[in-house]
Amino acid sequence: MEKTQSIRTSIIGAGPRGTSVLERLLAHAAALATDGTGAVQLHIDVIDPYPAGPGHVWQPQQSRLYLMNTQSFYPTLVPQDPALAAPVAGTTFDQWRAEQQAHPSPSLTPDERAELAVLGSSDFPSRALYGRYLRCTLDELTEKAPDGVTIQFHETSAESVRPAADGTFDVGLAGGSTLRTGAVVLALGHVPSRLNPEQRELQGAAEQLGLRYLPPAVPADVDWAAIPAGQPVLVRGMGLNFFDAMGQLTEGRGGKFVSNGGKLDYEPSGQEPLIIAASRRGTPYRAKAALAGYYPASVTLRYLTDAALERFRTAGIRPGFDHDLWPLLHRDTLWAYYSTLVRSQPGAVPDTAAFLTALEEALHPHAHSAAKWEDGVESVLAVHVGPRHRLDLPGLAAPLAGRSFASRTQLDAAVVEYLLDDARRSALGEDDPVKMAIGALHRGRAVLKTAVADGGITDESWVAGLRGWFESFVEGLASGPPALRSEQLAALARAGIVSFVGPDPKFGVDRRNAVFTASSPWVDGPPVAARTMVEALAPGNRVSANDSPVLEQLLADGLVRPRLMMTAEGAPVQSTGLDVVPHPYRPLAANGSVTENLYVLGLQLSSSQWGTAIAAEAVQPGQPAYRSGQRTLRDADEIARAILGL
Incomplete structure (x- = not known):
């Protein structure tokens, strides 16, 4: 009954x-x-x-210059797990995109129809269009x-x-x-989120001195029109919100990017401010590689696997990040890099077969060996791989580390060189060893999420390892923008619209001259100064x-x-x-x-x-x-x- x-x-x-x-x-x-x-x-x-x-x-009403950080094929609101109750309606975003291209909904605006007309499965949609998908699914x-x-x-x-x-x-x-x-x-x-003490101090100084301070916010909530043209604006943060600010202050003000003999140039409208960009690394996140899917097909994790997590569970071990999980992912990253290197650049390693055999042996976890596995890998590399072709993982995340610059002009040139090199590597996709090393980190991140949520990791390794250093490290490598954004930023720097502060910036207020200031210990010259400062940071996620x-x-x-x-x-x-x-x-x-x-x-x-x-x-x-x-x-x-x- x-x-x-x-x-x-x-x-x-x-x-x-x-x-x-x-x-x-x-x-x-x-x-x-x-x-x-x-x-x-x-x-x-x-x-x-x-x-x-x-x-x-x-x-859906926000600017179409705000792009998602993932391609069309990635997101879904509706589960696809046959073990769960069947949805009453809805599809993935990519299925919705294809359906709207074939049979557009009458509710779509002309702008939405125009974006959909040219949007492919591997393209990056606007956040506004994803919002329309969410609304259509809810309806x-x-x-x-x-x-x-x-x-x-x-x-x-x-x-x-x-x-x-x-x-x-x-x-x-x-x-x-x-x-x-x-x-x-x-x-x-x-x-x-409430402002931290430094941000409150900057906000207070702005109110006292008649400066303009824009705290962390959802980019669509910011009044970008309030930033005056032709004047410096100091922008802190070079993650995803930075590219949102960059777009609003350039293309959003009538400027145009044009292709010129294989490179991208920028034609100013005259309404742009001078954007002075600052971040801890001194550079933006690395751009995403051009791939057919979310993960590189040529990279398979060998060490940080579900089977490895199961071994921890079976042994009753709650793993530590630095001690148990990172060594496995580090191995996967090294294998992804060097196996791609020998495949895509045959002359880089003289005896490919001998090298891969020796590397595989050095990477294999030897349960009864007291030797550090990294030393074994270094010994193999010393025999087979020249310095120019070695992987420098810390250097990938901090490309300006260890360098000093005689002027900001010299710094700007170095950042442009980095941006163009990174975009070039992104275009190579599966054939670039650096991007495939990052691809292994990206795959590993998915496995780490399972390890954390299902079995948990030790508190101390969460605090000191996963959140202490790895999170910012992997986000700077694997959570970057489309490669087009790197090319656009390089074009803006060449056009004199954007310049950079340098690594490890220090921020302050010059009360005598009523300006915000920023300087890097690695760049000679006086601090940069601006009467407007934008925090291009996501609002803090701390309860x-x-x-x-x-x-x-x-x-x-x-x-x-x-x-x-x-x-x-x-x-x-x-x-x-x-x-x-x-x-x-x-x-x-x-x-x-x-x-x-x-x-x-x-x-x-x-x-x-x-x-x-x-x-x-x-x-x-x-x-x-x-x-x-x-x-x-x-x-x-x-x-x-x-x-x-x-």
Whole structure:
């Protein structure tokens, strides 16, 4: 006999992760209605001040100059795992792209149609177009919601979540109204963050001296028109947000990039400022290689594998990053580089067969050997590979390290040389040894995400290793922009629109002259000066420094707490994310108890998962389906099952 249950749940956050929870709830409600086990009366409140689907970051109205960091074939909102309940609607982004090219939706704008007309599977879409995909998918989901399911969207902010006497929650909304609900999902995504002490000091100085200071923000929220033409603007950070700023201040002001005899030139409009770019490395992230898929087909991990993780689990070992995991990935990176070198540059190694045999033997983990494996590899390289062809991994991530410059003109020339060399390597794709070494790191990152989320790693190695040095190292190599951006930046530098500060910059305020300043210890000459400074950094993802009313209230009331980790010295360190228990992820209260019926998905899981900012990965034919690729969708599925009592 069927039984009907009545459930009410609230999802706070209507971006991709919140929409994934909604999608999974609908999928399971539809399955319940058809498999004869029982019907469900389900009401879902979706709360976000921004339109549901795209949420804050992916608004379809934003500038089309803002590109995604992944190609069309990569992202999906809808799971493709046959073990999960079948979706009621929706496809991957690439399937949606192809369908819209063949049969455009009447809701598409002329700009969206124009972008779709020339967008290929391996091209980088605009964030605006991805936002349109998210909105279209949400519309399909709501149209096909099963009987008994009602959805109400509240375009406002949730300001509090408090337990009620009957075991439910009261969700307080901006404006004073309250929703009574049985379960709450925190799918907050990128929340505002309080400025750090240095940023507050710079902001305060700007207010006192009449300067212009733009703190970290979602690029689409920034008023780029407020930056005056023809004057210097100091931009801190050369990651992905930097290229967003660069585009808005150049092409966004009428300038044009033109191809000229195989190289890219820039034709100014006269409305550009002088962009002075600064970052710790002194250079932007390395550009992505031109590949047929997300991972290079010629690179296969031999050492950091799922089987290796299983061996740790079987032995009852919680691995350390530096001691257990990085040595395996380091081996894979070396093999990817040198096997590509001998394949693509036959003259680089005289006796290829002997070299690869000796290298393979040196890389093999010898369980009973006390010798350092790196010494064995060095011995092999000393015999077979000349210095010019050696892999310098630290040097890849810090291309200006160990160099000093007599002037900023000399520095600018060095950065342009780096950018063009990196773009050239990207164009070679699978035939460039450096890009294939980075490809191994990229594959390894997917395996590391599984290691962290499924088995965990030691606290001390999380603090000192994974987050201490590896995260910034691998992001600078494997999370870069399309190669076109490197060529554009080089063209802007040659045109005198962009110049650089140099590595390890120091920032300050010259109060006498009322300007921001920046200088590098490795570049001779006076500090650069500007009356405008832009923080081209993503807002900090640290729950203890958040500026979200609902998250602050939950912390203040003790319903959630940040996770503490122990360093190797035994000192507690507050990590970036919430303290949670799996599965599904529920927060621990200040007293250590589990806050039941409150679920966490996405960025606030950054102390239990690694790489939480990356979207779900669509399954690609011929490519490995890493367990970490659709983890956020499985997390959403677990939440939906728990809410429905499955």
